[in-house]
Amino acid sequence: MKILVTGGTGFIGSHTCVELLNEGNEVVIIDNLYNSQADVVEKIEEITKKSVKFYEGDCCDEAVLEKIFSDHNIDAVIHFAGYKAVGESVQKPIMYYENNLMSTLALCKVMAKYGCKKLVFSSSATVYGNPNSVPIHEDFPLGPTTNPYGTTKLMIEQILRDVFVSDDQWSIALLRYFNPIGAHDSGLIGENPNDIPNNLMPYIVKVANKELPVLHVFGNDYDTHDGTGVRDYIHVVDLAKGHVNAVAKVLKDTGVDAYNLGTGNGYSVLDVVETFKRVNNVDVPYQVDPRRPGDIAECFASTDKALKELGWKAEKGLEEMCKDAWSYVSKVKKV
Numbered sequence: 068m069k070i071l072v073t074g075g076t077g078f079i080g081s082h083t084c085v086e087l088l089n090e091g092n093e094v095v096i097i098d099n100l101y102n103s104q105a106d107v108v109e110k111i112e113e114i115t116k117k118s119v120k121f122y123e124g125d126c127c128d129e130a131v132l133e134k135i136f137s138d139h140n141i142d143a144v145i146h147f148a149g150y151k152a153v154g155e156s157v158q159k160p161i162m163y164y165e166n167n168l169m170s171t172l173a174l175c176k177v178m179a180k181y182g183c184k185k186l187v188f189s190s191s192a193t194v195y196g197n198p199n200s201v202p203i204h205e206d207f208p209l210g211p212t213t214n215p216y217g218t219t220k221l222m223i224e225q226i227l228r229d230v231f232v233s234d235d236q237w238s239i240a241l242l243r244y245f246n247p248i249g250a251h252d253s254g255l256i257g258e259n260p261n262d263i264p265n266n267l268m269p270y271i272v273k274v275a276n277k278e279l280p281v282l283h284v285f286g287n288d289y290d291t292h293d294g295t296g297v298r299d300y301i302h303v304v305d306l307a308k309g310h311v312n313a314v315a316k317v318l319k320d321t322g323v324d325a326y327n328l329g330t331g332n333g334y335s336v337l338d339v340v341e342t343f344k345r346v347n348n349v350d351v352p353y354q355v356d357p358r359r360p361g362d363i364a365e366c367f368a369s370t371d372k373a374l375k376e377l378g379w380k381a382e383k384g385l386e387e388m389c390k391d392a393w394s395y396v397s398k399v400k401k402v
């Protein structure tokens with residue numbers, strides 16, 4: 068099958084392209100390189116020994132999308148492209164609403180025009196807001212979200228449900244990610260933000276690599292086993308494989324379904340820090356700071372629906388996530 072991957076040079080997008088190619092699909096990427104580099108395309112081709120068609124462009128630009136759909140017979144689309152930094156979204160809400168919503172509307176318009184109605188959307192566990200209990204099930208109430216980034220994801224889920232109501236030939240999977248970390252074991256692709264990271268794992272990696280002096284642990288007074296925040300960390304390769312299964316499902320069915328892509332296990336900040344130090348034999352100095360506004364105490368997934376309907380379950384554990392995250396940066400640094 069020929070799959071269009073928007074945002075395909077990004078962290079999750081690039082890993083998903085690798086798994087799609089490994090399964091025998093053809094891949095077309097559109098990416099504006101706002102948060103990634105063009106050489107990721109060559110790295111995907113090096114890992115898979117297969118070629119990828121890459122269009123540098125913005126998903127808000129219908130002309131670029133038209134060219135792709137007229138150049139290629141696209142069977143399905145995975146839509147990753149979008150801004151994703153929670154903190155930045157609070158500072159720049161208009162930028163987030165314009166980009167994330169308009170890119171999705173433009174994509175759906177062009178898809179419909181070319182008769183392609185198979186879509187996998189990159190959603191997020193933030194659509195659940197602060198859950199009343201854990202593990203979180205897909206039928207839990209949605210919202211209120213705690214930041215504009217999460218609100219764009221919730222709004223796009225609603226837009227896509229309305230698209231299906233208007234035309235029941237659409238088949239849409241809404242994939243709600245928990246906390247993706249780690250990297251491909253080749254060490255060629257991974258997550259290594261240039262600026263100061265917002266997320267825990269890239270921050271730990273930079274402290275271990277002595278690029279940053281100390282990890283700031285945001286609060287140790289939560290109602291959790293050690294007082295620090297608990298999240299469902301999932302290896303990015305497991306997450307990528309979940310997308311391959313979701314593509315297979317949307318190609319077969321019609322309808323709109325949401326799926327949690329997590330491991331079902333919750334780990335605290337200190338669980339992650341201590342595991343990272345132990346498996347990589349590196350130090351990660353940290354200090355406890357006040358809570359980060361907007362954070363919740365505990366968040367992890369029920370994974371039953373993804374297993375039952377997608378035939379998918381995460382396989383990699385926290386130790387492998389920590390090893391692969393460190394290996395990617397240490398290899399990149401060695402180059």
Ligand code: WQD
Pocket residue numbers: 151153190191192193244245246247265266267268270282283284285286295296297298336359362
């Ligand atoms: C994890 C835990 C922090 C940094 C966000 C988005 C979510 C998804 C993943 C896109 C929390 C603590 C963190 C640090 C810390 N992104 N922490 N010091 O906030 O769970 O989820 O990123 O889809 O949508 O909401 O991830 O990695 O920022 O935080 O103590 O320097 O680590 O308090 O408990 P989060 P995170």
